[in-house]
Amino acid sequence: MADITLISGSTLGGAEYVAEHLAEQLEDAGFTTETLHGPVADELSTDGIWLVVSSTHGAGDIPDNLLPFYEYLREEKPDLSAVRFGAIGIGSREYDTFCGAIDKLDAEMKACGAKQIGETLKINVLEHDIPEDPAELWLGSWKNLLK
Ligand SMILES: Cc1cc2nc3c(=O)[nH]c(=O)nc-3n(C[C@H](O)[C@H](O)[C@H](O)COP(=O)(O)O)c2cc1C
Numbered sequence: 001m002a003d004i005t006l007i008s009g010s011t012l013g014g015a016e017y018v019a020e021h022l023a024e025q026l027e028d029a030g031f032t033t034e035t036l037h038g039p040v041a042d043e044l045s046t047d048g049i050w051l052v053v054s055s056t057h058g059a060g061d062i063p064d065n066l067l068p069f070y071e072y073l074r075e076e077k078p079d080l081s082a083v084r085f086g087a088i089g090i091g092s093r094e095y096d097t098f099c100g101a102i103d104k105l106d107a108e109m110k111a112c113g114a115k116q117i118g119e120t121l122k123i124n125v126l127e128h129d130i131p132e133d134p135a136e137l138w139l140g141s142w143k144n145l146l147k
Contacts, residue, residue: 001045002034004146009038009054009066009101014131015090018123019053021132022088022139026051029143038065041072047082049146050114052105053135055090060100073108081113086142087120090131098122118142 004026008019016037023033036043057063062070072078087109089102099122106120121138123131 001048003031004033004049004051005044006033006035007039007044007050007052007066007069008035009052009063009069009105011055011057011063011065014125015053015055015063018088018090018131018135019051022051022053022135025136025139026143031143038063038069040068041076041078044069046078046080048084049117050083050085050109051088051142052085052102052109053088053090054101054105056095056097056099056101059095060097060104062101062104066101066105070105070108073105073112077112079113080109081115083109083112083114084117084146085109085114086117088135088138089120089122090125091122093124093126098124117145 006019089099091099
């Protein structure tokens with residue numbers, strides 16, 4: 001099993017690029033990673049460290065490719081007490097539901113017993129043309145919390 005499983009939810013690809021970039025950074029720091037874009041339940045091991053990166057679409061909605069994951073959490077309530085997770089949301093402040101998807105995902109993961117490591121990072125794409133930059137900065141402190 002990889003040290004860290006990156007889980008991305010994206011409609012237009014931005015959050016996927018961020019997840020891939022962070023996976024590279026983590027590998028450079030000596031962690032093993034696996035990156036799942038819109039995983040289904042069978043692909044997930046319910047222990048270890050997850051790093052969830054999701055943009056928001058619709059009106060605070062989860063991207064389509066992450067809906068199966070979200071429904072799995074909501075409906076099956078897997079025991080995630082052995083999971084620790086980090087969370088990054090990508091969205092635009094022009095919406096009232098800024099980064100609504102990562103808030104919903106956070107809440108469901110916690111309801112299943114997962115423990116969050118660090119604070120949720122919310123990246124406003126109106127401020128950051130390159131969301132990889134704030135994500136990389138955040139990752140620098142987040143990975144120290146894993147020790
Ligand atoms: C139709 C549409 C609806 C959106 N709704 C929201 C929203 O409710 N909240 C938010 O924070 N951002 C919203 N966004 C902004 C996207 O999350 C943002 O553009 C993000 O960078 C897209 O990432 P992706 O390439 O991973 O899909 C919306 C964008 C579009 C095109």
